[in-house]
Amino acid sequence: MRGSRLYDLRLYLAVLAISSFLAGCTTSASGRYFGLTKPPSNNILRYITGSEPESLDPQFVTGQPEARIMMALYDGLVEYHPKTMEPIPAIAESWEINSDGTEYLFHLRRNAKFSNGDPITAKDFVYSFRRGLSPDLAARNANLAYYLKYAEAYNSASAFVKNPDGSFVQKNAGAVAETKDTDSFGADSEFHRFIDAPERLTVPSDEKGRSKLTDKDPKLKALLENKEFVPVRAEDVGIEAVDDYTIRLKLYQPAPFFLGLLPHQFFRVVHQASIEKFGKAWTKPENIVTSGAFKVARHRPYDVLNVVKDPNYWDAASVKLAGIDFYPLDEQTTMLNLYKAGKVDATYNHTIPAAWNDTVKQFTTEYSLHPEAAVDYYSLSVKKPPMDDVKVRRAFALAIDREALALFQRTKKPLVDFTPEGIFPKYEEARQKIYTELLTAQGSSMAEWKARIFDAEKARKLLGEAGFPVQQAGSGWSCPSFPVEKVSITYNTSESNQRIAEFIQAQWKQNLGITLPLKNMEFKTFLPYRSAVEYDGVVRNGWVGDYMDPFTFLNLFYSKTNDGATGWWDPKFDKMLDDANKEVDEMKRYEMLARAEFFVMQQQIIIPLATAGTSWVKKPYIKGMYPNPGTLHPWKFVYLEPDESKWTQSMDDIMKESDPVMNAQLEQLTATQEAMKKAKAAAKTAE
Amino acid sequence: MLSFILRRLLIIIPMALLVVTVTWALIRIAPGNFYSTERKLPPAVEENIKKKYGLDKPWYEQYGIMMLNIVRLDFGDSLRYPGQTVNEIIARHLPYSATIGFFAYLLALVVGLSAGIIAALKQNSLWDYGSMALAMLGLSVPNFVLGPILVLFFALGLYLVPPSRWGGVSNIILPVITLSAIYAAYIARLTRAGMLEVMRSDYIRTARAKGLDEKTVLLKHALRGGIVPVVSFTGPALAGLLAGTVVVEKVFAIPGLGNIFIQSVLNRDEPLILGIVAFLSIIIMIFNLAVDISYGFLDPRIRYE
Numbered sequence: 001m002r003g004s005r006l007y008d009l010r011l012y013l014a015v016l017a018i019s020s021f022l023a024g025c026t027t028s029a030s031g032r033y034f035g036l037t038k039p040p041s042n043n044i045l046r047y048i049t050g051s052e053p054e055s056l057d058p059q060f061v062t063g064q065p066e067a068r069i070m071m072a073l074y075d076g077l078v079e080y081h082p083k084t085m086e087p088i089p090a091i092a093e094s095w096e097i098n099s100d101g102t103e104y105l106f107h108l109r110r111n112a113k114f115s116n117g118d119p120i121t122a123k124d125f126v127y128s129f130r131r132g133l134s135p136d137l138a139a140r141n142a143n144l145a146y147y148l149k150y151a152e153a154y155n156s157a158s159a160f161v162k163n164p165d166g167s168f169v170q171k172n173a174g175a176v177a178e179t180k181d182t183d184s185f186g187a188d189s190e191f192h193r194f195i196d197a198p199e200r201l202t203v204p205s206d207e208k209g210r211s212k213l214t215d216k217d218p219k220l221k222a223l224l225e226n227k228e229f230v231p232v233r234a235e236d237v238g239i240e241a242v243d244d245y246t247i248r249l250k251l252y253q254p255a256p257f258f259l260g261l262l263p264h265q266f267f268r269v270v271h272q273a274s275i276e277k278f279g280k281a282w283t284k285p286e287n288i289v290t291s292g293a294f295k296v297a298r299h300r301p302y303d304v305l306n307v308v309k310d311p312n313y314w315d316a317a318s319v320k321l322a323g324i325d326f327y328p329l330d331e332q333t334t335m336l337n338l339y340k341a342g343k344v345d346a347t348y349n350h351t352i353p354a355a356w357n358d359t360v361k362q363f364t365t366e367y368s369l370h371p372e373a374a375v376d377y378y379s380l381s382v383k384k385p386p387m388d389d390v391k392v393r394r395a396f397a398l399a400i401d402r403e404a405l406a407l408f409q410r411t412k413k414p415l416v417d418f419t420p421e422g423i424f425p426k427y428e429e430a431r432q433k434i435y436t437e438l439l440t441a442q443g444s445s446m447a448e449w450k451a452r453i454f455d456a457e458k459a460r461k462l463l464g465e466a467g468f469p470v471q472q473a474g475s476g477w478s479c480p481s482f483p484v485e486k487v488s489i490t491y492n493t494s495e496s497n498q499r500i501a502e503f504i505q506a507q508w509k510q511n512l513g514i515t516l517p518l519k520n521m522e523f524k525t526f527l528p529y530r531s532a533v534e535y536d537g538v539v540r541n542g543w544v545g546d547y548m549d550p551f552t553f554l555n556l557f558y559s560k561t562n563d564g565a566t567g568w569w570d571p572k573f574d575k576m577l578d579d580a581n582k583e584v585d586e587m588k589r590y591e592m593l594a595r596a597e598f599f600v601m602q603q604q605i606i607i608p609l610a611t612a613g614t615s616w617v618k619k620p621y622i623k624g625m626y627p628n629p630g631t632l633h634p635w636k637f638v639y640l641e642p643d644e645s646k647w648t649q650s651m652d653d654i655m656k657e658s659d660p661v662m663n664a665q666l667e668q669l670t671a672t673q674e675a676m677k678k679a680k681a682a683a684k685t686a687e
Numbered sequence: 688m689l690s691f692i693l694r695r696l697l698i699i700i701p702m703a704l705l706v707v708t709v710t711w712a713l714i715r716i717a718p719g720n721f722y723s724t725e726r727k728l729p730p731a732v733e734e735n736i737k738k739k740y741g742l743d744k745p746w747y748e749q750y751g752i753m754m755l756n757i758v759r760l761d762f763g764d765s766l767r768y769p770g771q772t773v774n775e776i777i778a779r780h781l782p783y784s785a786t787i788g789f790f791a792y793l794l795a796l797v798v799g800l801s802a803g804i805i806a807a808l809k810q811n812s813l814w815d816y817g818s819m820a821l822a823m824l825g826l827s828v829p830n831f832v833l834g835p836i837l838v839l840f841f842a843l844g845l846y847l848v849p850p851s852r853w854g855g856v857s858n859i860i861l862p863v864i865t866l867s868a869i870y871a872a873y874i875a876r877l878t879r880a881g882m883l884e885v886m887r888s889d890y891i892r893t894a895r896a897k898g899l900d901e902k903t904v905l906l907k908h909a910l911r912g913g914i915v916p917v918v919s920f921t922g923p924a925l926a927g928l929l930a931g932t933v934v935v936e937k938v939f940a941i942p943g944l945g946n947i948f949i950q951s952v953l954n955r956d957e958p959l960i961l962g963i964v965a966f967l968s969i970i971i972m973i974f975n976l977a978v979d980i981s982y983g984f985l986d987p988r989i990r991y992e
Contacts, residue, residue: 036846052950055769062724138735140728156731280770301768302780302942303853327852327940333835334940337850341842524719524955531727542725563727 034363036342039621039640043322044306046344048335048351052302052328056283058265059132062140064544064631068348069326070265072294072307072635075314077106077125077247080263082637082662083626083655085373085548087259089669091120091269091291091314092247094676098183101254101584105185107676108245112314114271115288115295120314122241124291127272130154130234141266144546147258149195149238149250153202159229160200160236168230169223171199186242195238195250205231254582256589257549264546268292293319293636302328318665320624320639336360339617345640346618349631350411354496357410357615365620368651371422373545373629374612375415375553378489378504378538379530382605383567386483387537391466393604396538398452398459399511400504405609408503409496412610416452417601419550420611423629427550430590431597438598456511463512470513477513487537490519492526497540500609533567541565541606548629550593551581557600568605620647624662626654637662692980699972706968707757707961711750714957721766721955740766753961762962767954773962776947781929783853784936784943788928790863792921795870800914802871803878807913808905810883818875825872834865834938851940862939866932870924874917882913911985918985922978926971 040046050065058070071080077095078087092106112120129148132139133155146152153160161169186192203224204210210229214221238250251258261267271289278287285299293315294307308323310316327344329335332353338344349372352360360367380387380396387393402414413421421428436446451458460470460477468482489505491497501518509515516538521529530539541564545552557564558574573596580592614627623646624637639661641647648654722728722736737743741752756763762773802818809815838861842850848857885891886909894904931945944963951959982989 035843052768054767057769060769062726135735136739138732138739140722140724140732140736142732142735143729146729152731156734280764283770300853300942301771301776302946329940331937331940334851334938337838337843338852338940341846341850343849343852522719523953524721524723525717526719527723527725528719544725561727561730565727 032365033620034360034366034617035340037619037621038342039619039642040345043320043640044325045321045323045346045622045635045638045640046325046327048327048329048338048344048347050328050348051330053305053326056288056296056299058268058270059128059137059139059141061265065328065348067265067632069305069307070268070292071632072292072324072326073290073296074265074268074270074292075112075120076263076265076268077108078259078262079634080628080630080632081666082624082634083628085260085263085628085630085632087263088666089673090263091125093672095259095673096185096676096680097259098185099584100582101256101258102251103185104247104249104251104259105242106247106249108247109314109672110245112291113312115290115310115312116271116274117312118271118273118289120269120291121244122247123244124269124272125247126239126241128269129239129267130237131270131275132266133237134234139266141264144261144264144266147251147253147255147261149199149252150202150232150236151238153232154234154237157205157231158202159205159231160202161224162228162230164226164228169201169227171201186246186248189240189242191235191240192248194236195240199252202232203229205229253578254584256581256584256586257547257551260547260549294321294324297323304328315636315669318668319636321635324635332356336617339619345622346625347616349614349616350612352411352615352617354410354499360617363617364650364652365648366617366651368614368616368618368627368654369411370614370627370655371413371420371629372612372614372631373420373423373548373552374543375418375420376412376500376542376609376612377415377418378607378609379541379565380605380607381533381535381537381539381567382603383533384486384536386466386468386486389466390604391462392468393607395459395462395466395512396508397604397607398455398462400507400607400609401454401456401511402609403453405500405503405507409500409610411613411615413613414453415608415611416450418556418597418606418608419553420545420629422611423545424548424550426587427590427593430587431594434591434594435598438595459511473513476510479513482512482514484514484516488517488519488535489538489540490521490526490530490535491540492523493520501540504609530565531563533565538607539565542612545630550590550597551577554593554596554600557605564605566605568603570603573600618648620649623648623659627651637665688983692976695972695976695979699969702972703965703968704754704757707965708750708754710961710964711753711957714955714960715746717955719955721957753958757961757965762965763958765951765956765959767951767956767959773958776959777944777962777966780931780942780944780947783941784931784945785929787859787862787866787935787941787943788925788930788932790859791866792870792925792928794863794867795874796917798867798871799874800878800917802875804882804905804910804913806875806879807882807886815879819879822872822875825868826876828868829934830865830869830932831934831938833868834861834935837861837865838938851938853941858939862935862941865938866928866935870928873920873924877916877920878914881916882909885909885912888912915982915985918981919978922974923971926967926974930967930970 049068050063053066053069054061054063056069056073058074061070075090077090077092079090081088091108091112093109094107096105108122114120129145131137133142133145133151135155135157142155163169203213210224214224240248242248269291271291274287274289275282281287285296288296290296290310293310293313295310297306297308299305305326306323307326309319309321313319332351335347335351336353336356339347380393382388382393406412406414415421419427435449439445439449463470463479468479470477470479489501491501498520505516505518529535530541543553543556554577556562557568558577560569562569576592576596576599580589580596583589583592614631616631618625621641622638623641624639625633741749765771765773765776768776802822806815806818838850841847841861848860852858891904891909894908931943931948933945933949936943936946948963951963
């Protein structure tokens with residue numbers, strides 16, 4: 001008995017030893033790839049997209065996890081380019097923009113269909129846009145469409161002001177209207193005459209909202225006496241179905257980035273009949289009608305969303321995947337476990353846990369680290385002392401070694417301006433030129449500007465000038481007069497936020513002799529606290545671009561209700577941005593935007609820290625999936641390559657890679673728009 | 688007996704409503720709201736949202752509306768997942784947790800009871816020390832450590848079972864083991880202590896004196912009394928297990944109720960939080976009642992008034 005028990009134990013130990021040996025083998029023997037690497041035989045991609053989608057309603061959802069799912073289920077006028085995220089034709093096969101950039105004309109293809117076979121026409125887009133803006137839907141992304149004329153007025157339930165004679169009060173009544181001869185496209189229509197007419201004044205439709213305005217503005221009060229208020233309707237918003245296959249958009253003012261905004265899920269087309277029939281239950285798998293390359297097959301919330309290729313999709317011939325399984329997960333370790341075990345094929349961005357980074361990084365055929373259209377920064381409370389002094393703000397900004405921070409974070413690049421580095425090459429070129437010019441005029445130089453990446457000595461000097469002298473204390477520094485009780489570093493609770501906050505706390509202690517307390521808060525508590533600028537001194541912040549234009553970053557400090565969380569606002573800055581957007585010439589516009597960026601950076605209302613990096617993995621057999629700046633993949637380009645010799649060789653070079661399969665697909669897609677451009681150019685030269 | 692059960696059942700309703708009220712108040716006191724994201728919303732958009740969800744009404748009115756609905760067992764729609772009712776979400780995710788919880792407890796009972804009985808019978812032997820040492824280990828290794836170790840070894844080393852997610856039988860092996868460890872350990876210790884106490888009692892001596900064989904003494908007389916502590920532990924433990932365990936569900940990405948519950952709190956999804964809290968409190972009270980009733984069957988000395 002005893003002997004056999006011992007034998008059992010030995011057997012067990014042996015099994016244990018063998019299995020751990022095997023475990024070692026499987027990870028090191030196939031060292032070329034990370035874990036099990038075998039393309040799924042059913043041609044279905046298994047992708048981790050982040051938390052459970054809030055809904056499958058493209059106008060309603062706001063997050064990145066949802067955005068990626070919406071890109072599979074819905075098509076828009078335009079789609080993101082798989083590498084650059086520039087807009088490429090989708091349901092609109094071509095488009096024209098008028099010379100001042102306020103009017104867009106989209107020509108739709110005639111073979112676009114919903115998943116139930118219904119044709120997609122201009123009316124469907126008009127419905128989708130109006131739906132997104134309706135106050136009843138209360139979409140959080142509605143402001144993305146505020147560039148459309150009267151969109152904001154409709155969304156905020158405002159009203160036009162009608163004179164007793166039946167005419168409407170204009171917005172700039174009295175002021176000399178800018179008489180600009182703008183060219184228009186397409187057939188003339190009653191709606192077009194209305195929308196093209198000088199802008200009407202809009203005021204809140206309810207008495208309470210109006211009196212709030214008129215109390216502050218007696219002139220307005222007089223103007224509104226004895227007037228009728230006509231609510232702005234969905235039909236007044238600047239989108240028009242000129243005919244079944246032509247859409248006209250009217251903007252308030254030129255917004256050169258607007259086209260780049262249109263691939264956003266908010267502008268993708270939904271099916272009116274099923275939404276009206278099923279109400280809020282329209283997104284249930286048994287009811288949902290979609291417009292994209294894939295349609296819903298099954299949805300098990302918190303587990304999986306299975307989508308399959310939609311044969312009704314207009315471009316179904318070039319959709320290569322049979323389907324996609326979206327796994328809603330947000331535990332990084334769980335994701336990597338699944339990835340390593342060969343149970344998923346790719347993950348979304350920022351998914352490599354810090355502890356795994358060094359290991360995963362070695363698999364250059366799979367790990368992506370590319371710049372993102374996203375920045376990390378700290379906001380400063382510029383209205384409260386001591387941060388109300390620009391010298392103090394600059395000192396704190398200068399006293400962080402950003403190179404060291406980037407090394408510490410592993411996936412980021414140091415940032416000294418506000419727009420991310422390596423995302424907008426043309427803009428960066430313009431910025432270099434303008435900055436050099438402006439700095440020379442100030443008696444400074446580009447080299448000095450670049451030195452803001454870290455300059456402890458200058459930081460101490462500035463702090464001294466601001467009335468807080470920094471003294472040598474042993475081998476370090478001290479700044480006894482600085483009111484540390486008035487400043488703290490606040491961040492929302494998360495391991496990585498804490499690591500960064502501690503790093504920066506240490507930097508300031510080391511370089512300025514100031515030790516600021518750290519304060520962490522639960523996310524939903526933190527958000528209103530930050531946006532109301534209730535924090536003291538310094539707060540964690542970050543921004544992800546919505547479209548591929550530097551304006552998506554600079555816009556953050558635009559208007560009095562801006563989202564910079566600093567308390568800062570300057571109408572001069574707003575004007576600089578407005579003027580830049582009116583500029584038609586691309587480079588000139590970039591230069592004007594660069595001046596605005598210089599202006600705001602001079603104020604140092606924020607401390608730029610880093611440009612984010614993509615940091616995700618995909619199995620080498622996935623092709624047509626690129627580390628673009630938003631990690632948003634147009635799924636119809638993605639395919640699984642069974643032939644190992646054609647697998648991704650290096651993620652570092654993947655953006656330079658030329659894939660004949662994708663090139664052919666892109667060429668075919670963009671041909672219609674290229675033809676339109678050529679025809680326009682020819683017409684221009686003929687003139 | 689019947690009036691006892693009836694009394695206890697009736698008390699559940701006001702208790703659950705009280706729990707809901709306190710929870711509601713706590714959610715309302717906490718700053719933040721369900722709709723805020725990293726991005727600040729334009730004031731107009733925020734107004735629309737407030738109007739849509741009735742947040743522009745005074746708090747007592749909102750509370751009244753909510754309570755009226757809850758009394759009708761309608762918790763409304765989730766705020767985070769529009770178009771999905773709270774009842775539907777709970778009904779959908781409960782089976783995942785219940786499956787894992789049920790099997791985990793079953794495993795824990797089998798392992799724990801046998802280890803406990805053996806340890807008690809062979810007190811102070813190698814068996815006793817060995818199983819109690821293992822039980823101590825099971826109690827002290829938290830499941831967020833045990834889970835990943837099992838995953839590392841069996842899923843990522845040997846590729847024997849999937850590392851996480853829901854699916855076939857192979858998917859639930861690791862979570863069930865992980866979850867059962869601590870319960871098995873606890874049950875083993877409770878059983879051992881209970882058995883030891885009973886074995887020394889007079890009625891066991893009487894049973895032996897009657898000349899009953901050891902097997903009958905053990906199974907018919909000693910065990911019934913010995914596992915009373917295990918039964919009282921089972922009530923709340925099973926209620927908690929069936930309703931979901933956050934850590935294990937997170938580690939193994941199981942779409943169970945525990946996972947949903949934590950997310951609902953992080954999302955400030957008020958109706959969903961209230962629904963789950965109400966559900967959990969009712970489940971716990973019912974299980975406790977069941978335990979109280981079962982005492983009577985196990986131990987003839989216990990009577991209900």
